[in-house]
Amino acid sequence: MGRVVTPRAEDFPRWYQDVIAKAQLADNGPVRGTMVIRPTGYALWERMQAELDARIKATGAQNAYFPLFIPESYLTREAEHVEGFSPELAVVTHGGGKKLAEPVVVRPTSETIIGESMAKWIGSYRDLPMLLNQWANVVRWELRPRIFLRTSEFLWQEGHTAHADAADARAYARRILHEVYEDFMVNVLAIPVVVGRKTARERFAGATDTYPLEAMMGDGKALQMGTSHELGQNFARAFDITYSDSAKGVSHAWTTSWGVTTRMIGGVIMVHGDDDGLRIPPLLAPVQAYVMVVKDGEGVLPAAATLRDALRDAGVRVALDDRVDTAFGRRAVDAELKGYPVRVEVGPRDLAQGTVTLVRRVDGSKTPVAVDAVVDAVVRALAEDQQALYAQALKARTDRTVEVATLGEALEAAATGWARVPWAAVGAAGEAEANNQGVTVRCLVRPDGAVPDSEDEPDLVAILSRAY
Amino acid sequence: MGRVVTPRAEDFPRWYQDVIAKAQLADNGPVRGTMVIRPTGYALWERMQAELDARIKATGAQNAYFPLFIPESYLTREAEHVEGFSPELAVVTHGGGKKLAEPVVVRPTSETIIGESMAKWIGSYRDLPMLLNQWANVVRWELRPRIFLRTSEFLWQEGHTAHADAADARAYARRILHEVYEDFMVNVLAIPVVVGRKTARERFAGATDTYPLEAMMGDGKALQMGTSHELGQNFARAFDITYSDSAKGVSHAWTTSWGVTTRMIGGVIMVHGDDDGLRIPPLLAPVQAYVMVVKDGEGVLPAAATLRDALRDAGVRVALDDRVDTAFGRRAVDAELKGYPVRVEVGPRDLAQGTVTLVRRVDGSKTPVAVDAVVDAVVRALAEDQQALYAQALKARTDRTVEVATLGEALEAAATGWARVPWAAVGAAGEAEANNQGVTVRCLVRPDGAVPDSEDEPDLVAILSRAY
Numbered sequence: 027m028g029r030v031v032t033p034r035a036e037d038f039p040r041w042y043q044d045v046i047a048k049a050q051l052a053d054n055g056p057v058r059g060t061m062v063i064r065p066t067g068y069a070l071w072e073r074m075q076a077e078l079d080a081r082i083k084a085t086g087a088q089n090a091y092f093p094l095f096i097p098e099s100y101l102t103r104e105a106e107h108v109e110g111f112s113p114e115l116a117v118v119t120h121g122g123g124k125k126l127a128e129p130v131v132v133r134p135t136s137e138t139i140i141g142e143s144m145a146k147w148i149g150s151y152r153d154l155p156m157l158l159n160q161w162a163n164v165v166r167w168e169l170r171p172r173i174f175l176r177t178s179e180f181l182w183q184e185g186h187t188a189h190a191d192a193a194d195a196r197a198y199a200r201r202i203l204h205e206v207y208e209d210f211m212v213n214v215l216a217i218p219v220v221v222g223r224k225t226a227r228e229r230f231a232g233a234t235d236t237y238p239l240e241a242m243m244g245d246g247k248a249l250q251m252g253t254s255h256e257l258g259q260n261f262a263r264a265f266d267i268t269y270s271d272s273a274k275g276v277s278h279a280w281t282t283s284w285g286v287t288t289r290m291i292g293g294v295i296m297v298h299g300d301d302d303g304l305r306i307p308p309l310l311a312p313v314q315a316y317v318m319v320v321k322d323g324e325g326v327l328p329a330a331a332t333l334r335d336a337l338r339d340a341g342v343r344v345a346l347d348d349r350v351d352t353a354f355g356r357r358a359v360d361a362e363l364k365g366y367p368v369r370v371e372v373g374p375r376d377l378a379q380g381t382v383t384l385v386r387r388v389d390g391s392k393t394p395v396a397v398d399a400v401v402d403a404v405v406r407a408l409a410e411d412q413q414a415l416y417a418q419a420l421k422a423r424t425d426r427t428v429e430v431a432t433l434g435e436a437l438e439a440a441a442t443g444w445a446r447v448p449w450a451a452v453g454a455a456g457e458a459e460a461n462n463q464g465v466t467v468r469c470l471v472r473p474d475g476a477v478p479d480s481e482d483e484p485d486l487v488a489i490l491s492r493a494y
Numbered sequence: 495m496g497r498v499v500t501p502r503a504e505d506f507p508r509w510y511q512d513v514i515a516k517a518q519l520a521d522n523g524p525v526r527g528t529m530v531i532r533p534t535g536y537a538l539w540e541r542m543q544a545e546l547d548a549r550i551k552a553t554g555a556q557n558a559y560f561p562l563f564i565p566e567s568y569l570t571r572e573a574e575h576v577e578g579f580s581p582e583l584a585v586v587t588h589g590g591g592k593k594l595a596e597p598v599v600v601r602p603t604s605e606t607i608i609g610e611s612m613a614k615w616i617g618s619y620r621d622l623p624m625l626l627n628q629w630a631n632v633v634r635w636e637l638r639p640r641i642f643l644r645t646s647e648f649l650w651q652e653g654h655t656a657h658a659d660a661a662d663a664r665a666y667a668r669r670i671l672h673e674v675y676e677d678f679m680v681n682v683l684a685i686p687v688v689v690g691r692k693t694a695r696e697r698f699a700g701a702t703d704t705y706p707l708e709a710m711m712g713d714g715k716a717l718q719m720g721t722s723h724e725l726g727q728n729f730a731r732a733f734d735i736t737y738s739d740s741a742k743g744v745s746h747a748w749t750t751s752w753g754v755t756t757r758m759i760g761g762v763i764m765v766h767g768d769d770d771g772l773r774i775p776p777l778l779a780p781v782q783a784y785v786m787v788v789k790d791g792e793g794v795l796p797a798a799a800t801l802r803d804a805l806r807d808a809g810v811r812v813a814l815d816d817r818v819d820t821a822f823g824r825r826a827v828d829a830e831l832k833g834y835p836v837r838v839e840v841g842p843r844d845l846a847q848g849t850v851t852l853v854r855r856v857d858g859s860k861t862p863v864a865v866d867a868v869v870d871a872v873v874r875a876l877a878e879d880q881q882a883l884y885a886q887a888l889k890a891r892t893d894r895t896v897e898v899a900t901l902g903e904a905l906e907a908a909a910t911g912w913a914r915v916p917w918a919a920v921g922a923a924g925e926a927e928a929n930n931q932g933v934t935v936r937c938l939v940r941p942d943g944a945v946p947d948s949e950d951e952p953d954l955v956a957i958l959s960r961a962y
Contacts, residue, residue, distance in 0.1 A: 065556035091531040094647050118586050122581060169590060
């Protein structure tokens with residue numbers, strides 16, 4: 027069978043583009059940097075949304091929706107924020123056939139416009155914490171776009187919360203970090219992540235503390251999969267978000283923000299994909315079991331439909347492929363490209379012997395299974411393969427991560443993977459030098475792997491690598 | 495108890511604004527015409543999305559996502575389309591700090607950009623029908639904005655499909671109209687709708703046939719709650735959406751589009767609301783049963799929590815209000831404003847006698863119910879009150895609809911409600927005259943209420959009224 031996608035070892039970026047095209051995940055849009063998310067890709071996003079939304083709501087947050095258009099003047103109220111986002115803004119100058127009195131920007135993120143509302147809605151300590159989340163599109167003009175990873179428009183959720191004190195804000199930002207994001211990435215996406223703290227240089231524009239989740243892609247580079255930020259009182263002061271309390275009088279609130287985006291789809295592709303295409307973790311997969319009619323004959327179609335129904339009744343997300351007028355080989359390659367976790371191939375010859383073939387995408391194994399044992403076998407395979415994908419990703423990361431003692435060694439290691447190096451051996455000066463060579467400090471962690479409260483803690487470990 | 499909202503009879507538009515503010519549904523955004531949808535309002539939209547999305551997917555459509563930004567040149571390819579939307583466009587002229595070579599418009603609707611993708615994706619008849627849906631924000635600059643009803647940015651779903659022939663396109667556009675929209679509006683929103691056909695003058699820009707669903711609001715005006723369109727081959731020709739077929743060679747496809755928006759929230763308010771605030775149909779309500787602790791004492795809190803759990807276990811969407819430090823009267827007024835279908839008031843005195851009070855929002859009735867009968871009573875009340883709201887809305891519409899014979903009588907009737915008049919007595923000239931007086935032909939229906947295939951059918955009935 028001919029090669030359908032460029033092998034990863036030959037050209038990783040091209041492999042990535044090939045997989046996206048062949049699995050029909052997305053296309054480039056007509057305006058530079060925009061993307062069209064096709065049904066196969068969007069179904070992944072819908073599954074991500076469902077899993078994340080339930081976790082976000084379990085923390086007590088409520089969804090809301092704020093306007094796409096923000097007065098240009100709002101952006102300038104927080105000094106670091108405007109400096110960080112100005113180069114990426116899309117600006118609307120005309121509306122309804124007329125030049126606007128004040129240009130409006132298309133939201134690059136919503137801290138400012140949500141800050142304005144929070145200032146109105148929060149009166150007393152009883153209104154706190156105020157926990158809001160929004161599912162929306164945002165725009166950041168990209169000069170070097172890459173589908174899912176860097177696009178001028180992307181989809182995300184952005185959480186915005188206000189708290190009565192710093193400790194409560196910190197506890198909540200970390201709860202999102204661990205209970206929502208880390209739990210989702212590890213247990214649903216099957217992607218091991220390092221959860222740490224950004225250096226001052228890498229912090230979000232306007233934040234006092236930024237906590238990222240970093241994952242290693244199939245080429246050894248890092249991808250920031252999500253972030254949670256403490257914003258201190260920066261936005262509360264800029265937008266006058268205050269609350270009253272009989273003991274303390276009027277105080278500024280403490281705010282947080284946190285987000286994950288459609289870039290996670292790129293992460294799933296680059297962590298789990300192989301030279302045959304996508305591999306989707308079973309808990310994420312919109313279609314977990316793909317029942318294929320090999321060819322028609324001797325009761326094959328009804329048998330396949332019965333299996334489809336039995337799998338669905340067992341809670342498996344299942345689809346039936348009965349397009350017998352298309353060659354089976356072509357459909358099987360397509361199913362591999364699309365990364366369905368398991369395939370159940372139903373053909374006349376097997377069926378005459380009371381079996382079907384179970385094909386597992388994780389390792390390509392093909393096993394005959396008795397028809398009445400299919401549901402159990404599929405359910406077991408899905409559970410095992412979720413674990414297998416995580417284990418493979420963790421092993422790949424471990425194999426490409428080295429412990430080193432100096433910046434020089436770290437930069438060398440970053441050519442092919444991640445370097446763990448004492449932060450004391452890097453420091454702000456070393457970080458600048460690394461940046462000049464295309465290497466960044468992805469995050470700082472404590473020796474035991476925990477998230478630091480400050481970059482000045484002793485014995486911190488820095489993770490250096492190239493990144494998307 | 496003091497008046498919280500302006501009575502409807504006194505000033506309906508002000509009543510509408512009061513209800514939105516007091517029920518905390520939405521605020522005006524800082525950019526003129528935009529809105530902030532607050533958690534209470536957004537929860538209604540999430541419920542609408544869930545109910546509609548399931549129905550849309552049941553027709554075989556898949557969700558996808560297309561870019562916010564559309565090259566200005568796309569809009570001009572379909573002559574009626576650009577003429578219809580030009581006055582409402584928001585135009586981005588600057589991105590990433592530079593003036594753009596070609597300005598881009600913020601999508602007012604996505605026929606054009608989806609047409610471009612369909613042209614790429616559709617090759618043969620096997621690719622048809624192609625059934626796509628998108629949940630997104632769109633922008634149409636509004637000179638006279640009104641929250642939920644006319645906003646410069648709104649949320650909606652827009653379906654776009656391509657078919658091999660006119661009959662299939664028509665059947666699908668009507669399936670969406672009846673199985674998705676009408677079913678949802680009647681059975682979930684409890685809003686009676688007239689499903690008909692727009693006149694040529696009122697058709698969507700670029701459509702050959704537009705089918706609206708029209709509802710009567712509490713002041714007798716009409717609100718267009720949604721539309722389904724046949725676009726003929728107009729967009730297929732403009733974007734070269736063709737398919738091949740061994741018998742017919744290469745042909746242009748036939749396309750449809752269809753959408754409903756956050757304006758439906760305004761419809762729910764204006765159909766069901768009363769002088770005490772919102773009334774939310776139980777099947778729509780994010781919170782169906784609101785369990786309130788009247789005041790603390792003698793096991794009230796644990797009893798209320800147990801009832802909450804029992805209701806939740808019975809599949810009721812329930813919330814517990816145990817804010818005993820806020821006066822009960824104030825909380826009860828707030829619960830009425832927010833329109834929770836039933837309240838379960840748990841107080842020490844009732845509880846000592848083994849009862850709680852069931853309050854039904856639909857009629858304000860208060861009934862003592864034995865604690866162990868609460869779940870059954872709530873479930874029954876929810877089912878009954880869903881029907882009661884529909885029946886009240888239908889009666890209100892019937893009472894304010896008159897059958898007349900001439901345009902003059904129709905215009906007179908339209909001052910306070912709807913007029914049903916023979917289309918032959920109106921015609922294009924009469925329609926223009928009505929428009930000059932602020933009255934529109936909402937739709938045409940057959941004498942038996944069915945949707946006409948053309949406005950030239952004999953004996954059609956026109957519905958004339960003022961409208962939002």
